[in-house]
Amino acid sequence: PVYPETICSHTKLVANESVPFETSCRYMTVLFYLNNVTGGGETVFPVADNRTYDEMSLIQDNVDLRDTRRHCDKGNLRVKPRQGTAVxxxxxxxxxxxxxxxxxDYSLHGxxxxxxxxKWIANNWINVDPSRARQxxxxxxxxxxxxxxxADSQPEWALDRAYRDARVEL
Incomplete structure (x- = not known):
């Protein structure tokens, strides 16, 4: 669910279950291309580097730039998938x-x-808490x-579990 009263809109905050309507921010994205694609499959940013962008310009003359599957060729930036690269x-x-x-708004992509x-890809989403103090x-x-x-005496998986299982009232 997306809660409009919060600034961020991607994933529920796992660090603090006492705030059920808060969401963490998918602040950064790294998209890895795992194979070469023979045809199509680009990642498109429809309004990247568009100096005159406004939200109303996303739909003009029955062309919805948010529909990247139908209007891929209209995007300002297209990244061709090449194995071993990332964006x-x-x-x-x-x-x-x-x-x-x-x-x-310029990060809109598809x-x-x-x-x-x-096409095989992997995403690494770097999330942060929308509250700097709480983070x-x-x-x-x-x-x-x-x-x-x-930490030096514990295997790495144990430390990972400590991070994952931590519930801290902030």
Whole structure:
């Protein structure tokens, strides 16, 4: 679910279950191309680098630029999938104080149809808490858990479990 009263809109915040309507920000995206595609399959950014962009320009003359499968050729930037490459972008603008601001409209993206072959990709979504103070407290708590648990003496999976299972009232 998307809760419009929060600034971010992708995934539920797992670090703090006491705030059920808060969402974390998919602040950055890294998209990895795992194979070459014979035809199509580009990742398209319809309004990238469009100096005159406004939301109303997304739909003109019955062409909806958000429908990248039908209007791939109309996008301003198309990235062809090549095995071993990746594309990286920010989904949000900075707020001027070093944290998450408004969504970056220019990060609008989608996939073009694969016309020949198959396409394999992997995403790495880098999420942050929309509250800078709460994110800092969470990071401090994780550092404390690592120190007290003797991170050097524990296998890496145990430390991962400590991070995943931590429930901290912030």
């Amino acid at each position: 990286f972008w920010y989904n949000y603008l900075p707020d001027g104080q070093g944290w998450v601001g408004d969504i970056d 996939g073009c149809l694969v016309t020949r072959g198959t 800092a407290l969470f990071q401090q708590e994780m550092a404390r858990l690592a120190r007290e648990g003797g």
